[in-house]
């Protein structure tokens with residue numbers, strides 16, 4: 001947790017940061033709600049659950065749903081029947097609602113904190129999320145609350161959580177990208193970004209230092225799952241080569257005005273990332289320990 005920040009301060013910073021970020025979030029992260037997005041999220045969920053074929057989940061609850069990258073794509077792919085999206089940022093949930101309407105998906109949203117879910121006991125088949133656990137100041141209370149709303153035998157699945165070592169490794173391409181960015185911008189004929197790109201408010205950069213409260217080791221995530229009373233706790237690692245490549249490119253792109261980044265570069269960055277994801281999946285993830293990867297995936301079951 002950021003030095004001296006209380007849980008309430010982290011909560012308020014997350015609301016403000018994500019309300020501001022909602023405006024450019026999908027563009028910044030290249031979020032897609034078509035076949036590409038669906039294949040990404042179903043692949044991640046399969047990996048998290050360790051199931052080659054995904055079952056159908058009747059009622060699914062997402063924690064920290066943001067603009068809907070994970071849950072909308074899962075609902076659109078038919079993996080989840082009734083989709084309930086929660087978040088503490090109403091700005092994010094408004095964007096999610098807009099996308100759900102465009103996709104003609106019937107969904108429910110609730111603006112609430114992960115530690116206080118306004119749902120009855122045992123009312124969901126799966127509770128899931130992407131890139132959210134590391135924002136939760138009281139992870140133990142949040143996991144206990146998720147367990148409360150899960151039916152016996154129901155699943156939790158969380159993807160995209162930063163690993164402690166992966167976070168430190170990512171600093172290398174980030175710094176290298178930043179260092180060579182003037183030469184890269186000259187090559188791309190791109191002008192320097194106003195306020196860090198994507199027209200981010202200057203306040204966002206300050207809040208960003210408060211909103212991330214954890215980077216996990218696989219052992220710590222496993223222990224948190226057990227402490228909350230879950231069975232069959234499973235932690236896997238995902239993305240090494242892809243994340244190093246992705247962070248170098250992201251560091252370069254963040255220094256330029258988004259509209260100046262040439263299409264050809266965007267296509268190279270995207271296809272390179274997808275190709276390296278395949279290398280990670282086929283060669284590195286089956287062989288290396290979870291701890292070296294950038295992302296950790298957690299799944300577990302509520303006791304039967």
Ligand SMILES: C[S@@+](CC[C@H](N)C(=O)[O-])C[C@H]1O[C@@H](n2cnc3c(N)ncnc32)[C@H](O)[C@@H]1O
Nearest residue numbers: 014018064065066069088089113114130131135
């Ligand atoms: C990095 S974003 C990820 C959004 C989305 N899951 C995705 O992958 O694009 C983290 C989300 O978690 C939400 N969040 C942060 N703290 C939270 C809390 N205490 N309870 C519920 N949601 C929270 C934020 O508002 C934000 O939308």
